[in-house]
Amino acid sequence: MGETTCYILDNGAYTAKVGFCNMEPKIVPNCIMKAKSERRRPFIGSQIDECRDASGLFYILPFQKGFLINWDTQKTVWDYIFSKECCPVNFSETPLIITEPLFNFASIQEAMTEIFFEEYECQSLLRINATDLxxxxxxxxxxxxxxxxxxxxxxxxxxxxxxxxxxxxxxxxxxxxxGKVLTNHLKEVLSYRQLNVMEESYVINQVKEDSCFVSLDFMKDMELARQKGYLRDIVKADEELEQQTLRLNNERFAIPELLFRPADVGxxxxxxxxxxxxxxxxxxxxxxxxxxxxxxxxxxxxxxxxxxxxxxxxxxxxxxxxxxxxxxxAENPITYPWEGGKLLFRDPEFYSFCMTKEEYEEEGKALAFERFDI
Structure with a gap:
């Protein structure tokens, strides 16, 4: 590939957006999942599509409260991302742009720099915030x-x-x-009102993404919800259903409202x-x-x-x-920073923002703190 392309990894807490800058990015769940029905097999990244039973899926996440703390999990996901199964890369030939959170802890920054230079043998690295991109x-x-x-x-x-x-x-x-607070709150509300879904993070996250919206007039929507009821007609008791039905009423707009009124959940x-x-x-x-x-x-x-x-x-x-x-x-709110990385690679100044393996070996981590203004 030479220096004509760059590998960009927008390493989000929920999904990693990854790929070479001359291709479309792949969106990979940044977690390991386990299913109650298939306990032996962990599903890494996009392997989740192979899971036959989405109920009872639970996440093992590398991030907690926005910071990378579970390195074993993250390393497993990165190994999967860089493998033939997902988006293979040779870091000795290709510069890497990787995102990290704002105000990232120094110990996490150090570990990240070390892993990419020493374990993945990266030749040229740029650590940057997604908001910068x-x-x-x-x-x-x-x-x-x-x-x-x-x-x-x-x-x-x-x-x-x-x-x-x-x-x-x-x-x-x-x-x-x-998103995590919203999904957890939806689980609590539904479990209180209808059916215990506290173990169903994966399913309820999908329900949230498919059904919720932001209200432009909260009181009016509350009135509508009172009058009109549910997302779909309530099934009569004598109708047989293979699946359980969740009835969504004002939860559809009351859940995203937390982004505008965090005090509602304390x-x-x-x-x-x-x-x-x-x-x-x-x-x-x-x-x-x-x-x-x-x-x-x-x-x-x-x-x-x-x-x-x-x-x-x-x-x-x-x-x-x-x-x-x-x-x-943003035209695509998920890949927007990743696309920013693609534009940044074309900047004539690009290499002045990066750190090389040679510089890392000579000057160590101190230079990384200087070079990457996180």
Missing amino acids: ADYHYRKLNNNECTLVVDSGYSYTYIVPYIKGKKYKEGIRRIDVG IPQMGIPESIIHSIDSCPEEAKEGLLQNIVLFGGDTLFPGFRERVYNSVRALALDHFDVNVTL
Whole structure:
């Protein structure tokens, strides 16, 4: 492959987006799963498609609360990703861009650098935040100076202002609500109201993704839910069903509402629109207008129907009248940072951001901390 291509791994807490920059990325679950019916066999990454019984599937995750802590699990998933079964790579010929969380712990950064240089024998490495790649992607397409990146993923939601391509750290806000909190809350609500689904993380996650939406008028939707009832007609008791039916009523919009009102589940934080305004208010005066005009949303939670419109309506209501507000939902909210990595590789400055194996052997981890501004 030579240096004409680059291997990009957007290593999310729920899915890894991976591939060479001259191909389409693969989306691989970043976990090992085990099924109650097939206890002996772990399903790694996309092997989950081979599982015959999705009920009772449980996840073994490398990430907890947004940080990589289970190295054995992560290493198993990486070995699968880099193998012939998924997306094979020779790191001695191909530079690697890998993402890591904002404010990542020094010990995790060190371990990551070490694994890729020493175990995978990577020749050229760039560790970077997914939000940096999202900002780069947006700037390349829009030629703007300021971007407000909203990353609403599995573990949390981050709001990150960028001024001339640099993170403005005083403006970063984190909300401890992401896809995992929503799925867990849906499990609790359904278990309380209907049927014990506490062991059904995989199935309920699918239910959430297929059925939930963000309300644009919560009280009106509550009234509608009261009058009209359920997602599908309730089956009469005498009709035989092979499967159990879950009835979804106001859960469909009350679950994603937690992104806008974390206090509803006892998390004493602001919702996304208030956090956006709070973040912008802590930035330099001259950047505020540009940030409001360039809000970009990505991450799995932004796929809920109504998400962009709700963020826009709420931010518009909170912002000063004489400022324009523009909210863009990434074309593909899952692969948006990965696509940013693809654009970054074409940047003439690309190699100046990277660290080589040679530099690592000469100067060690200290240079990695200097080079990668996480």
